Amino acid sequence: MNRKTNTINVTVSIFIATFLSAIEGTIVGTAMPKMVSDLGGIEMMSWVVSAYLMTLLITTPIYGKLADLFGRKIMFTVGILIFLTGSILCGVSQTMLQLIIFRAIQGLGAGALSSISFTIIGDIYPFEQRAKVQGWLSSVWGIAGIIGPLVGGVLVDYVSWRWVFYLNIPFGIVSIFLLSISLHEEFEKKKRYIDYGGIIAFTVAILSLLYILDRPWKSMISPMFLAVSILCLILFFIIERKSPEPLFPLHLFSIRSINVANLAIFLLGSVFIVISFHIPLWIQGVYGAGATYSGLVMMPISITWPLCSIMAGRLIPKAPLRFITLLGSIIVFIGCTGLALASVETPVWLFMIYTALIGAGMGFATTTYTVAVQSAMDWKLRGISVASFRFMQSLGQTIGITVFTTISMTQAAKYLHEHLSKQDASHINVSQIFNNDHSTSLSSSNIQSIKEAIAFGLHKEFFILSVIVLITCLVAIWMTQPKSSLENKEGNTKKAEVH
Incomplete structure (x- = not known):
């Protein structure tokens, strides 16, 4: 007898896992200055984020495809x-x-x-739900x-930044337990073809691209990595055209709603990751404030984002x-634009207010794009469809924080x-202001x-971010509705029975 999926338990498990993924960005961003103070290496600071996003970026489509083949x-x-x-x-x-190495494993x-x-x-x-x-x-x-910056700030100021990572453990265990007892899938058991060639070509291409972004062009080796990235991308598309189970089915790129959503989330991802880490x-x-205070300044994002996400969920069917x-x-x-106009005297x-507006806009946009991608394909290709969307978001984040x-x-x-x-210029650098021992010795x-x-x-940076979001507005104009015919077929293609 087929067991049925417990929808509520699975949803709770997914919410917990999403919480883990979400809190990682806000809590680490708040703790970053203290990490630099304790461990040194401010010149490698961006790699604490980039290493995590790099491996997340590469594995996201791989997990998506493997979930289509072997189950979620x-x-x-x-x-x-x-x-x-x-x-x-x-x-x-x-x-x-x-x-940096361990953050890569985390990713x-x-x-x-x-x-x-x-x-x-x-x-x-189904679509409306x-x-x-x-x-x-x-x-x-x-x-x-909301919780991440505050808890992160308190841990950094009163305990240790190391606990921002240990905090993940209990939540992860609960999520695994709930999903293991509640999600029951049905899919055809047969020998599965794994696109190893596509995975390798894709991985090398992305790693080469990210290496170039983190190295100055005056380096002699950068052109070589650019050539490797281009050649591997060409090889990747050749492999995908011939593969019986391609990592990225190329016909996904012929669907307008997926293309628009992927481009938009790439741009928005690059903007939001920079804001999350650089406003602190x-x-x-x-301002010379502590980690806890910077967490409070970021809190409006965490209030307006969920509120507008819920509003978007109600608007989408209408x-x-x-x-x-x-x-x-x-x-x-x-x-x-408000951030771009800020100065040292800005209250x-x-x-x-600016972070509240950014959170509200992200809530409307990202929720809608996510539902559009989820609704564009049936069960057999939904995993890689959603993974391609999340990949573009992670790619935008990785490139954004590095650049x-x-x-x-x-x-x-x-x-x-x-x-x-x-x-003075020969022995003074920006990182000294985050270290109490060094800052007290400065005039x-x-x-x-x-x-x-x-x-x-940061002012220069925020101005460029404003231009990028303006481009995102133009991209949004080309968004289309999901095809209702796919929703009508949903019952015949879905592989999990639920109640």
């Missing part, structure tokens, strides 16, 4: 176990290099949380956003998707070089120069 439950469980192992290792890191598991969670929601709910549940699921990001830098570096995504993008643009309450950290730090260093004497004028340098670098 087994691949989801494997992913969480790897994620928890990486979390424990991050907590015991003694150097910045160790932390290897996070790829499952990133893609399979949303795929399962698409499996067990899916929109509402997706709205509530997106609210988990908001809840994590402004609050702690420019309003054109184009309208909701465009509305969200315009609101994000207004918030980013904190204005920053909180914009380089931009802001380069601009800050340039400012110091131009405004300090040669003697008040040098401290002020460092604050102005940070503001100068």
Whole structure:
């Protein structure tokens, strides 16, 4: 007798897993200055984020495809176990290099949380319920956003930054348990073909691309990695055309709603990751506040995002998707423009208004794009369809944090070089303001120069982010409704029985 899926328990499990994935960004961002202070290596700071996003990026489509082949439950469980192992290792890191390596391991598991969670929601709910549940699921990001900065700030200020990683363990265990006893899938058991050639070509291409982004073009080796990336991408598409079970079925790229959603989430992902990690830098570096205070400044995002996600879930069955995504993008643009106009004298309450607007816009846009992608394909291809969407989001995040950290730090260093004497400029850098031992040895004028340098670098960055969001507004205009014919076929193609 076939067992039926317990929808409520599975949904709770997915919400917990989403909470783990969501809190990772906000809590680590709040703890970053203290990590740099304890472990050193500010020049490698972006890699604490990039290493995690890099492996998450590569594994997201792989998990999505494997979930289509072998089922959601087994691949989801494997992913969480790897994620928890990486979390424990991050907590015991003694150097910045160790932390970066262990964050990469964490990302290897996070790829499952990133893609399979949303795929399962698409499996067990029809379109109208899916929109509402997706709205509530997106609210988990908001809840994590509220709890993450505050808990992260308290842990950093009063316990240890290492506990921001240990915090993942109990939640991960509960999620695995609930899913293992509640999700029951039916799919044809036969020998599965795994696209190893496509996986290898794809991995090498993306790793080469990310290496180029993190290295100055004056390096002799950069052109070689660019050539490797291009050749591997060409090889990847050749393999995918001939593969019986391609990692990325190429016909996905002929579906307009998927293309629009993927491009938009790439741009929005790059914007939001930079804001999440660099507003705390402004609050702690420019205003001289603590980690807990910077968490409070980020809190409005965590309130408006879930509220607007829930509103989007209610609007999706009634309003054109184009309208909701465009509305969200315009609101994000207004918030980013406010940040671009900020200065050292900008009051904190204005920053909180800007972050509230960004959270609201992201809630409308990301929830709607997610439902559109979930609804574009049936069960057999929903895993890779959702994974491609999450891949583009992670790609945007990885490129965004790498490129914009380089931009802001380069601009800050340039400012110091131009405004300090040669003697001071030779031994003063931005990281000193985050370390109490070093900052106390600086003169008040040098401290002020460092604050102005940070503001100068981030100001340039926020302006570019505003332009990117403006492009996202134009992309949103091309959004289309999901095809109702796919929803009519849902009952015949879905592989999980639910009640």
